[in-house]
Amino acid sequence: MDTRQADPQQLKTWLLAVGKRDAAAFRQLYDATSAKLFGFALRILHKQELAEEALQEGFVAVWNHAATYQSHLAAPLTWMATIVRNKAFDLLRRSADAVEIDAEQFDSEVMNALHDPQATPIEALQMSGDAKALAFCMAALEGLHRQVIALAYFHDLSHSEVAQQMALPVGTVKTWIRRGLERLRTCLAAREQP
Template structure:
């Protein structure tokens, strides 16, 4: 990252080659349109180039820092277009954060196994709602239409389902 900050285009090219697939995935997950994600990715790498000197390895890994830039830019794009897609501000704020800490991979896989076991303990409808809402980013309004339930009921089911998961995972 220091080389990129000093204007080294070769270092930037290597950085791009090593990270573009991951950052594209972050952006695509939020924007859900390939063309929009590709356009956003170009803007994101311009920001990374411009702000490389601001990177602090004491605060986060380079990947986490870049994923945060990508996520924030994708959310900004989504916010500017939210009226066109019908998403509320709360739905956008509720988008899950991306993390990219390879050293924590083992810990995450153990947590994932525990989470999957806890998800299996939920009834099918609640499990599907939680996965759609927090993994796919589906809005509460879209869940309401899909499950033919009022939005307040969907919110209650999600809240209770998350409480069950927290309890199962020993976090509540």
Template sequence: MATPEEIESLLSRVATGDRGAFRQLYRHTSAKLFGIALRILSDRAEAEDALQDIFVKVWDNAGRYQANGLSPMTWLITLARNHAIDRLRRRRAGQGGLDEAAELADDRPGPEGQVMRTAQRDRLVACFEELEAARAEAVRRAYLQGETYADLAERFEVPLNTMRTWLRRSLLKLRECLSR
């Protein structure tokens, strides 16, 4: 795996239309993004189509990633995740598209975003563990399975508004924990 600096440098070159850089970026990141698409879509053929679309978006939008030393992989992962979730939702039912909706934030997060990925993951896991198991599961399902409030309310057998209140409070707890 290339370093964040290398990925960032490739992204900035891709933004200028550098095809060689695009191919290198693909070589360095496609396996991770394909893994994510496969996990979300659970269908190899669709994950393949998704990966192709994801990299078309990378090509088209690389200029929107502003290089400033902060996790370019997050930018790519978020783009891949949103696209895969969008496909999954379209497959499930005529849900609203997430692709156009949850656009990637232009601003990068603060210095806390710079911590080592593994440390970040440990912290995330620890904070998820502070939530009630079912509520942590709900947040995970929203992120990795694209489940909506309606899906989650059905799964956890609670009214939709209750589900939303749960989840919103979980987000607040997560943020409090992650900010410690």
């Protein structure tokens, strides 16, 4: 069934039936809305497998919480889209955490990036210490703040590219980068204290 043709009243009827554990109504609700909700999740996550996972988790939540649906608060598709959106953002956060730089890998990559073949042994040792301090301070940042800084400075993405990749407003990305850099400065200054 084409979602654009789905009558909101019919969706409401199916959703209320799902609240009473009606599997046939759940199937009809799924058939009528899954394509649109999948497209919605895909716009947030940009990866088909993640969008499929968000859709699946969303429909599990719809099945488990349909009895709590209140038609006077939201249209059925709006209520379901909110659930799928929340699942998509949860997955986005989890996938961002999964690709976050772990301290050892980050430490190694930063030290390699700082390695200058022309450096004297003393200069190389200093750069290695700086890289370790930076890795330590990056690891102390909150996960998503660390991620936006890593994307901006180590993957050379613009603020708008970071915002697009993480499905965040550009203003949020700029704020997180500014705050993260302030925390890094404070942390690095504290590590330089004798």
